[in-house]
Amino acid sequence: MASYDYDLFVIGAGSGGVRAARVSAAHGARVAIAEEYRVGGTCVIRGCVPKKLLVYGAHFAEDIQDCARFGWHVDGCRFDWATLRDNVLAEVDRLNKAYTDTLESHGVEVILDRATLTGPHGIRLASGREVTAKTILIATGATPHVPGCPGHEHGITSNEAFHLDALPERMLIAGAGYIANEFAGVFNEFGVKVTLINRTDTILRGYDHSLRDRLLDISIKKGIDFRLNADFRGITRNDDGSLTVEMTNHEPAIVDCVMFATGRVPNTGDLGLDAAGVEWDEKGAIRVDDDNRSTCESIYAVGDVTNRIQLTPVAIREGQAFADTVFGGKPHKVDYDNIPSAVFSHPPIASVGLTEAKAREKLGSIKVYQSDFRAMKNVLAGRNERALYKMICDAETDRVVGLHMIGPDAPEILQAAAVAVKAGLTKADFDQTVALHPTMAEELVLLK
Incomplete structure (x- = not known):
């Protein structure tokens, strides 16, 4: 029988990868997990968790307005972005350590390095080290999509939104999905003049029309400027540091920050999928069967990299199902019917x-x-x-x-x-x- 360095090697330490690694190790497998950035993945480091903390912070704006009718009088109230930002990032640091400690306490070897495939059982680390594993799990998630319009380099994505040195006076957010509407609501409550543009006339595609219409109406009343049926023509940086955004069907907008929230694409670039015979679809997502197995028998994938349902709890369930099926002797599949979802808008x-x-x-x-x-x-x-x-x-x-x-x-x-x-x-x-x-x-x- 072939001898391998590990029973399981996981590439990507996000929600799905961490769950799969921890549970597989608990089932007795020799497990290593490689992460090129920080343990915790999109949700913990640059997604759901820090975003929800910003949402909580934004809610105080309306609570302070409303409290007078309840008998409370708050004088001299002001908002300090740096305080919230730094406290949120400190919480991210804590969670990063907690996830790392949990993996290590279960006997998982944590490798802070980029990993790529060299074959069905081979992995090469950026340090030059090469290892083998009987089974490989790809859980590299997704990354923000940035439109290819002229001047796109002047924009940021949701990744950078958590690290702004200061709040801009005027912000343009491109997109109309949950990320765009959530950040539009947050920054609007912080006093930023927010303009949201979308290439169609529909926000939150996939949600019930009654909810979409109600959120649009409330958001407009709160002061968010929606420009629909607007495609980027280009972004130009002006001498004073501001940005001029040209778009179809609308006058140009002059803002201080442009944030792209135009969807997320599977993180499969330069992973060495060809070398292992792993196929992907036209969007770059790894093709898998109901048991999360790719077109290579020894390689599996879970989470956003498969482009099934891009939700953290789904990735966790897929990681659990993978570990129980492959290493736990308890085969089961994820049920994708009636999965609840939320938009933390205002x-x-x-x-x-x-x-x-x-x-x-x-x-x-x-x-x-x-x-x-x-x-x-x-x-x-x-x-x-x-x-x-x-x-x-x-x-x-x-x-x-x-x-x-x-x-x-x-x-x-x-x-x-x-x-x-x-x-x-x-x-x-x-x-x-x-x-x-x-x-x-x-x-x-x-x-x-």
């Missing part, structure tokens, strides 16, 4: 299951229930901002096939409700549940 969006349009297309006959209301806190604060909850049901079976929400704490509320959708419960099951009063969540069992 206010946030949460969704699970079929949108109204998809439900009509798939089922034909459906029933739609809605609640359009002002949260109690907003009423007393005098904030004219309405929440919207929407339930989609199969008209024949009464089964709830979709839940879509926009409003305060919507993601926190939807997590539990997603269990009901996953379990195939009906509208009658919701109706028979006694409301928890007074809450926003009670609207889910009172929908008409």
Whole structure:
């Protein structure tokens, strides 16, 4: 039998790779994991975690405005970007160490170096060291896409947004997905004049139209300038350091910072996939089967690098399924139906299951229930901002096939409700549940 340095070598220490490495080691495998940047990956280092902390920081802007109606008077209040930025980055440092410590405590060898494939079982590190493994897992995630317009080098991506020396007075964000809308909301609350441009007239493609329309309306009222059906023509740096952005169908915009949030592409460049016979699709994503195996029998891939569903919890589940299947003697596959998702905009969006349009297309006959209301806190604060909850049901079976929400704490509320959708419960099951009063969540069992 062939002898290898490791039973498993993982390339990429993000959410999926870390879970796969730790669980495989717990199953008794000899495991090493290589990471060229920092342990934790996009979510922990430059994505969900630091972004959510910025979202929390941004919420204080409205809370301070609203608190006077609740009897609180805050004088001399000001926001200091550097304090929040540095505290967030310190938390990232803590998590990076925690992830590293967890891997090492499970006996995983952590190699802080870039790794590339030399064959079905071979890996070369940037240091020049070459090792072998019986099984290789690629978990290198995805990286921000930057449009190829003239002057694109003057822009930043969400990666750099966490490290700004100072807040710009004017920022243009390109894109209309969840990253664009989240950062638009955050920087707008920090007092930045935000312009968001998108090449189509639709924001948050894939979400229910009612939620998209409501967020667009609220965001415009909060002062965000949306320029839709706008394609980049170019970016020019002016003598005073500002940037002139030219676009189709709109006048040029003069801003101090341009941030690209135009999607993410699988991180497969220069990985040596050819050398191992690993195939990828037209977007650069590694082709895998239901067991996460690539076209090379000894090489697997999980997470965003496969371009299935780019969500951290999905990558973690794929890493778990891989480890249990290959090393734990407990084969199982990830179920991709009814995966909940959230947009941490202002206010946030949460969704699970079929949108109204998809439900009509798939089922034909459906029933739609809605609640359009002002949260109690907003009423007393005098904030004219309405929440919207929407339930989609199969008209024949009464089964709830979709839940879509926009409003305060919507993601926190939807997590539990997603269990009901996953379990195939009906509208009658919701109706028979006694409301928890007074809450926003009670609207889910009172929908008409």
